[in-house]
Amino acid sequence: MTQENPKPSRSFAGIAGIVAAATLISKVFGLVRQQAIAAAFGVGAAATAYSYAYIIPGFLLILLGGVNGPLHSAIVSVLAKRKHQESAALVETVTTLVGGLLLVVTFAQIFFADAIVDIVGHGLEPATRAIAIQQLRIMAPMALFAGLIGIGFGTLNAANQYWLLSISPLLSSITVVVGIAILTGQLGKDIIKPEYAFIGGMVLAWGTLAGAILQWLVQLIVQWRLGLGTLRLRFNFKSPGVQEVIRIMTPATISSGMMPINVATDLYFASPIPGAAAGFNYANLLVQTPLGIISNIILLPLLPMFAKLSEPENWPDLKLRIRQGLLLTAVTMLPLGALMVALSVPIVQVVYERGAFKQEATQLVSSLLIAYGIGMFAYLGRDVLVRVFYALGDGQTPFRISTFNIFLNAILDWFFVQPFGAPGLVLATVGVNCSSIIMLLWLLDRKLNGLPWREWSVPILGLMAGSIVAGAASFGTLVGCQQLLGTQGLLIQFLQLCVSGFVGILVFAAIVSLMKIPEVNIFVTRMRQRLLKK
Template sequence: MSDAKKNSRSLVGIAGIVAAATLLSKLFGLFRQQAIAAAFGVGVVADAYNYAYVIPSFFFVLLGGINGPFHSAIVSVVSKRKREEIAPLIETISTLVGGVLILATALLILFADPLIDLVAPGLGQTATGLETKAIAVQQLRIMAPMALFAGLIGIGFGVLNADDQYWLPSISPLLSSVTVLVGLGGLLLFVGQDLISPEYSLLGGQILAWGTLAGAILQWLVQVPAQWRSGLGRLRLRFDFNRSGVKETVRLMGPATLSSGMTQINVYTDLFFASFIPQAAAALGYANLLVQTPVGIISNMILVPFLPVFSRLAAPEHWEELKLRIRQGLVMTAITMLPLGAIIIALALPIVRVVYERYAFDQEASQIVTSVLIAYSIGMFVYLARDVLVRVFYALGDADTPFRISVINIFLNALLDYLLIRPFGAAGLVLATVGVNIISTVWLLTVLNRKLHGLPLQEWGLPIGGLGLGSVVTGLASWGTLFALQRGLGTEGFFVQLLQLVVAGTVGLLVFALIAMQMQLPEVDQLVTRLRQRFGRSA
C-alpha cells in the first residue's frame, strides 16, 4: 500500500478510533456477562459454558482476534505490498485456511464428548459435574463452526487494518454480545421467572451457545462488504499457493499461531485444575471479563497502531527509532495498566457487587469472584507488556522465539498451577499465569536486547519503576477513600456501592495523575496534550 495511505493518520488518531470502537464492544461484552450472571449465577450452566467455550475461544482468540497471530501476520505482510497484489494473496490464504478449519470444525463436532473430558476431567466425579458435562458437550457441538469463522475474521481484520480501516474490526466483536443478549432476552420471555430453574438448564445452555455462534457469523459477514469495496479480496476460491507472499504469510502464521496457542493451552491447563473446584470455572470467567474489558480497550489503543509501525522499522537502519517506539509502547502500558490494576485491587469487592450481584448472583458468588479478580489485577501490566514485545518479534520476522518461550511456559504454568491451587484455590491458577507472564516478559526483553544490539533497559526501567511506586500510592488512596466512605455510608445498596466506587476510583486516578505529571515523562506530556487537542476538536 502507498506510503501516503500509511501515513494518512497519526498514531493518536488511530488510537482514538480504536479506543472508541473497542469501548463500545467491551461495554456490550460486559452487559452480556452481567446477563449471564443474573440468569445463571455461578451454577452449572455458567460453569458448562466456560468449559465448552474454551475450545471455540481457543480458535477465536488465536485466529480471529485483533492482535492475534493471523491479524499480526497479515498486517506484517500486506503492509509491505502493492495494492494490486493484495486481493489474490488474501483469496489464496483464505482458501488455504478455510479448508483446514472446515476439517477442524468437523473434528470438534465428532469428538465433543472426549474433548470435554480432556478439558475438565473433574466433572465426572459428582452428579452436578455430570450435568455440567452434558450441557458443555452440547454447547461445544453447537459452537464448533466458530473455528472456521475465526480464521476468516482474523484474515479480514488484518487486511482492513493494513488498509487503514480500524473502526469496523474494533467494533464488530459487540455483535457476539448482542446475539447472546437477544437470545437470553427471548429465553426470559419464554420461561418467565423460571429461568434459573434446573429444568431449563439445558435450554439455557443451548441459547448461550447458539447466540455465541450467531455473533461469530455476523462478525465475518459485516467485514466482507468492506473488503469488497476496497478491492482487498472477494469470496473466491484460489489455489495459487505458490503466489508471492503466501509462503511468507504462512511462515509467520505458523509459529505465531503456535506461540499464541501456547497461551491458550495455559488457559486450558487452568480449567483442567479448575474442574476439580465447584464454581471455579464460572468465577474465572466473570473475573477475567472485568479485567479484560479495560485491558482490551487499552491494548488495542497501544498494539493496533504500533504493529504496522514496528513492521516498517524492522530494517537495521531504522532500529534506533524502533527502540524509541518500543519504549513508548512499554511506558504507555505502565501508565495505563499499573494504576488501573492497583485501583481494581483496592476496590475489587464493590466492583464485583456493583457489576454482577443481582438475581442468581448472590453475595457468596461475589466473594468467590473477588479473590480471582484481585489475582488477575496483579498481572495486568506484564500481560500487556509481554504482548507489546511479542509484536516486535513478529515485526522483525521472528515468530520462533516467542513460540519457544511459550512451549516452556506451558510446563511452568502447569507446575505453578499445581503448587498454588492448594493454598489459594481458584485465585492460585491466575497467580500461576501472572508468574509465567513475568518470566516471559523478562526473557523476551533479554533476547530482544541481544537481537537489536542493545536496549537502554535501565533508562526504560526507571520510569516504569517510578510509575509502579506511584501506583501503590494510588491503590492505597483508593482503598483509604473506600474505607472512609463505608464507615459513613455502610456497604449495602447498589447506589451506595456505585457512589463509593466512583469517588474512591476518582481519588486514586487524581493521585496517580499528580504523581505521573511530576515525573515529567514525555509519554505523559504527549498523552495529555493530544487528549486536550482531541477533546478540543470534539467540542
C-alpha cells in the same frame, strides 16, 4: 516495497481516539452480555458448562479471530510493506489456506466433543457434562469463522480501517443478550431452575455462534468494497507474500494455540473447586473490558509502525517505538491493576451481584479479580514485545517461549492451587507472563544489538511505585466511605466505587505529572487537542 495508500496516514493519537471510542462501545456490550449471563444463570450448570465448552471455540475466536491475534499480526506485517494492488490476491490465497485447515479443526471438535470435555472437565457432574458436550458441537464452526475474521481484521488494519475492527465484536454480545432476553421472557424466574439448564446452555451456544457469523459477514462486505479480496479460492501458496505470511503466521498461531492448553490446565486444577470455572469467566471479563480497549489503542497503531521499522537501519526508531509502547502500557495497566486490587469487592457487587449471582459468588470473583489485577501490566507488556518479533518476521521465538510456558504454567498451578485456591491459578498465569517478558526482552536485546535498559526500567519502576500509592489511597477512601455510608444498596456501592476510583486516579495522575515522561506527555497532549477540536 512500500504500500501505496491513497489516504493520508493518521497520527498515533488520531488512531487511538478512533479505536478507543469503537472499542469502548464494543466492550460495554460485552460487559452487558456477561451481566445478563450472571443474572440468568449465576454459577449454575449452564454457565459452568459454557465455561468448559467455550475453551476451544472461544480462544480460537479471541486469538485467531481477535484484533492483535496472530493472523491479524501476520497479515498486517506483510501487507504494510506491499503495494495496495497486491493485497486482494494475497488475502484470497491466505483465506483459502487457513479456511481449509480450520474446517478440519471444526469437524474434529464435533466428532471428539465428549473426549475434549472429559479432558478439561474431569470432575463435572453428568448433567453439566452433557450440556457442555452439546454446546461444544454447536460452537465448533467458530473455528472456521475465527480464522476468516482474523484475516479480515489484518486486511482492514493494513488499509487504515480501524473503526470496524474495534466495534464489530459487539455483534457476538448482542446475539447472546437477545437470546437470553427471549428465554427470560418465556421462563421468567424459572430460568434458574435446574431442569431448564440445558435450554439455557443451548441459548448461550447458538447465540455465540450467530454473533461470530455476523461479525465475519460485516467485515467481508467492507473488504469487498475496498477491493481487498473476495471469497474466490486461490492456491498460489508459493508466492513470496503468502510464504512470508506463513512464516510469521504458523509459529504465531501455534504459539497462540497453546493458550487454550494453559487455560485447560487451569480449569483441570479448578474443576474440584465449586463454581471456579464460571468465576474465571466473570472475573476475566472485568479485566478484559478495559484491557481490550487499552490494548487496541496501543497495539493497533504500533503494529504497522513496528513493521515499517523492521530493517536494521531503522532500529533506533524501532527502539523508541517499543519504549513508547511499554511506557503507555505501564501508565495505563499499572494503576488500573492497582485499582482492581483495591476495589475488587465493590466492582463485582456493582457489576454482577443481582438475580442468581449471590454474595458467595461475589467473594469468589473478587478474589480472582485481585489476582488478575496484579498481572495486568505483564499481560499487555508481553503482547507489545511479541508484536515486535512478528514485525521482524520472527514467529519462532514467541513460539518457543510459549512452549516452555506450558510446562511452567502447569508447575505453578500445582504449587499455587493448594495455598491460594482458585486465585492461585491466576497467579500462576501472572508468573508465566512475567517470565515471558523477561525472556522476550533478553532475546530482543541480542536481536537489536542492545536495549537502553536504564531508560526503560527507571520510569516503569516509578510508575509501579506510583500505582501502589494510588491503590492505597483508593482503598483508604473506600474504607472511609463505607464507614460513613454503610455497604448496602446498589446506588451507595456505585457511589463509593466512583469516589474511591476517582481519588486513586487523581493521585496517580499527580505522580505521573511530576515524573515528566516525554512519551506520556506527548500522547496526552495530542489526545486532549483532538478531543477539544471535536
